[in-house]
Amino acid sequence: MSVEEDKAARALAACRAAEEKIGKVHELLQQPGAESLDHALAELTEVATVLTSLVNSGVQKGSPAARESLEEIRRTARRLRPQIEHASRFFLGWIQARLGTGYTWQGSPVFVESEARSSFEG
Numbered sequence: 001m002s003v004e005e006d007k008a009a010r011a012l013a014a015c016r017a018a019e020e021k022i023g024k025v026h027e028l029l030q031q032p033g034a035e036s037l038d039h040a041l042a043e044l045t046e047v048a049t050v051l052t053s054l055v056n057s058g059v060q061k062g063s064p065a066a067r068e069s070l071e072e073i074r075r076t077a078r079r080l081r082p083q084i085e086h087a088s089r090f091f092l093g094w095i096q097a098r099l100g101t102g103y104t105w106q107g108s109p110v111f112v113e114s115e116a117r118s119s120f121e122g
Helices: 003-028 034-057 064-099
Strands: 100-103 109-111
Touching: 003 034, 003 064, 034 064, 064 109
Parallel strands: none
Antiparallel strands: 100 109
16 A cells, blocks of 8 residues: 555545544434533534644545545534534523523623622732
8 A cells, every 4th residue: 555545545534533423413412411512512623623634634635535525524514503503502591591680672691790709819
């Protein structure tokens, strides 16, 4: 196996691993909760790191299989957008329920400002 073939094989394996991770995120976001959202964030961070490395290496230009895998990742990521927005609204609603006092006329939440409960002064 040549160096280029080895590089392409490793890139394809990384693409497939990123595909698997983003699929896992899709499943995690089906049931939003603190633990699943934290896990999804960790998985997405890993996917972003892998994708940045792959794109910077230019692998998508030389490997049709890697290019197709990257396109599948893009399609899955587009499907994740509504789920991520839902998760964001879930947390905003939770914060509003715990710390809110109501809404402004424009519909934005109003939060209670609390004073510090401890002092760092001597």
